[in-house]
Amino acid sequence: MKVKVEDYYFTEExxxxxxxxxxxxxxxxxxxxxxxxxxxILIVLVLILxxxxxxxxxxxxxxxxxxxxQFLWIRTKCEKIKFKTLDKITIDKERHTYTANSRGRSGxxxxxxxxxxxxxxxxxxxxxxxxxxxxxxxxxxxNISEKLNLEVERLF
Numbered sequence: 810m811k812v813k814v815e816d817y818y819f820t821e822e823x824x825x826x827x828x829x830x831x832x833x834x835x836x837x838x839x840x841x842x843x844x845x846x847x848x849x850i851l852i853v854l855v856l857i858l859x860x861x862x863x864x865x866x867x868x869x870x871x872x873x874x875x876x877x878x879q880f881l882w883i884r885t886k887c888e889k890i891k892f893k894t895l896d897k898i899t900i901d902k903e904r905h906t907y908t909a910n911s912r913g914r915s916g917x918x919x920x921x922x923x924x925x926x927x928x929x930x931x932x933x934x935x936x937x938x939x940x941x942x943x944x945x946x947x948x949x950x951x952n953i954s955e956k957l958n959l960e961v962e963r964l965f
Contacts, residue, residue, distance in 0.1 A: 811868045812956045816938045818861040828855050856881060865937055867895075867927070867957065874927075874935055890935065896928040898937070898954050900946075902965040925950045927959075 817824075835848035860882045866875040877887040900923060907918045923946045925937040937953065940946035954961045 810870060810956075811866055812953060814865040814867070814937050814953060816863045816865075818863065819858050824855075824858045827858060831855055865927075865935060869895075869957070874929070876935055890933075892929045892933070894930060895957060895959055896931070898950060898957075898959050898961045899926045899928055900924070900950060900961060900963050900965075901926065925953075 831848075831851040831854065835851055838844045838847050857880070861880050862878075864875075864877050864879060866877075867873075868875070872892050874890040874892060875887065876890065877884050879885065903922045903924065905918075905920055905922060909916050909918075920941055921943070922939055922941055923943055924939050925946065927935045927937050929935070938946065938949060940949070950961060
């Protein structure tokens, strides 16, 4: 049995915001200016947004983990890992805080990022997914753990 975990590099909000903005700008540039080459660059940018992802495939029958990175649907990096046993899935939390100062005003962004790791062969680790939304992340990890028949351990 194979379990495939896909984690897109860019968020859905960013992808669709830039796609809609690029479409509007492209229409304007094509009909009212002579800058026809800029929409081509925007199309490539949108293709990059939708195609860049990390794919982890866990094949239980062959005892193989394939961890790869795709850019424009081309595999750029692939690591194959043989395992003996799958131990568990862990969920960890990282807190991120950013401060921006501008002309006497400052703003702080504070959020948590949740990380799901697959633990195998006595503490070897492969990262499965990262997310900012805990509810969506929990459902996704629960689905993977049921397919792999593994327990989930929270580290926070």
